[in-house]
Amino acid sequence: MQRHFDAELQLLNQDILQMGSLVEAAIGQVMKALVDRNAPLAEAVKNGDDPINWLEIAIDERCLELLARHQPAGSDLRFIAMALKINNDLERMGDLAVNIAERTLDLLKEPLLKPLIDIPRMSLLAQQMVNDSLDAFVRRDAALARNVCQRDDDVDNLNDQVFRELLTYMISDPKTITRAVDLILVGRHLERIADHATNVAEDVIYLVQGKTVKHHLEERQLAT
Amino acid sequence: MQRHFDAELQLLNQDILQMGSLVEAAIGQVMKALVDRNAPLAEAVKNGDDPINWLEIAIDERCLELLARHQPAGSDLRFIAMALKINNDLERMGDLAVNIAERTLDLLKEPLLKPLIDIPRMSLLAQQMVNDSLDAFVRRDAALARNVCQRDDDVDNLNDQVFRELLTYMISDPKTITRAVDLILVGRHLERIADHATNVAEDVIYLVQGKTVKHHLEERQLAT
Numbered sequence A, B: 001m002q003r004h005f006d007a008e009l010q011l012l013n014q015d016i017l018q019m020g021s022l023v024e025a026a027i028g029q030v031m032k033a034l035v036d037r038n039a040p041l042a043e044a045v046k047n048g049d050d051p052i053n054w055l056e057i058a059i060d061e062r063c064l065e066l067l068a069r070h071q072p073a074g075s076d077l078r079f080i081a082m083a084l085k086i087n088n089d090l091e092r093m094g095d096l097a098v099n100i101a102e103r104t105l106d107l108l109k110e111p112l113l114k115p116l117i118d119i120p121r122m123s124l125l126a127q128q129m130v131n132d133s134l135d136a137f138v139r140r141d142a143a144l145a146r147n148v149c150q151r152d153d154d155v156d157n158l159n160d161q162v163f164r165e166l167l168t169y170m171i172s173d174p175k176t177i178t179r180a181v182d183l184i185l186v187g188r189h190l191e192r193i194a195d196h197a198t199n200v201a202e203d204v205i206y207l208v209q210g211k212t213v214k215h216h217l218e219e220r221q222l223a224t
Helices: A002-036 A039-047 A050-070 A074-107 A119-139 A142-172 A174-209 A214-223 B002-036 B039-047 B050-070 B074-107 B119-139 B142-172 B174-209 B214-223
Strands: none
Touching: A002 A039, A002 A050, A002 A074, A002 A119, A039 A074, A050 A074, A050 B074, A074 A174, A074 B050, A074 B074, A119 A142, A119 A174, A142 A174, A142 B174, A174 B142, A174 B174, B002 B039, B002 B050, B002 B074, B002 B119, B039 B074, B050 B074, B074 B174, B119 B142, B119 B174, B142 B174
16 A cells, blocks of 8 residues: 555656646747747747646646545655645746747747847746756755755846846837837746745755745744 | 534634735735825835735645644545645735735836826726635635636736736836836736636635636537
């Protein structure tokens, strides 16, 4: 029975990783579409998130079934509960990749606005956070997960910088307005992707250490 | 034992409702701050989401404890799993209210940009969706939950309209750019709040009917 249960947990692990790969691929491809000005690729990302959505439903159902049939406790229970939450975050990241694809398709209707400022760099940072948060999940690596949480500020700062720079563009040349607004929204979406990767990392820390790090509760507890 | 468990489920119910009231209040207050140009109120929303964050952690822990101690099955299990997910969505709505408060504080540094177009109306629609999705949750009312899902398109359409209108403003008068961008972001945040209310409503339908309505799977299944 326990061996059978372990095998099922392993399958859940694989589903989450599979979901993560799809999401990472979507972010990578939409950024490639933006940089290379490749509209068909952006279209493909925009229309390609059905597999992510279906997998989300399958993972939810697998989690509920595991809870119902095996009534796990301790770390197995934590694992399944965290899988439910991570699943949610991954699905949102997929939605955000679709949102970026929509903005990209708008952007490709007009000439390129400068070299996209720091957006590709933001995207790389966000993708790396997604990748590392899932790595941390597979390897139950709390140190790597903590490292992911720390990097969230870098993406936020880069986004603030991109935002300010794009405002300057718009003010000095109103012809750039629609494109600059689209890029501001792309920046926002990337920032949200990094936020979700941070959520995943926080869930990994909870999974490994049974400790909540959300909302900087730790520092707060230490401070009081 | 069962009676004790039922009492604990009731407490979980109350926690979720409490979380919902805090979130609804935050959205209502930040919109009041924007309309009345009340910076201290916007500050209060910006700094006031700690209780929401703490409650999120408490609800997560309550869910895990209930799963571990009572090893529920059937509809009780679905209820706890949905509470975990709804909790997540409510916490994000709280974050979005904080984001709107940040934009509002920026906006209040400059003169009012026209009568905020349809933003207050969008906010009312979104708040009503949040309210009804939680009502549907308490009353296990799948019909009301379905109705909430249908209203998501209205908010999306209103947001597209607001977006286009603000672009026109910026292009005809570049002095409005920073304010218009802030309002575009407020519109986005409200649209995301409505998305999260839709998630809650979908979870309620699943809870009541044991049926997944996410990603329009139903229509797809009917079509094949």
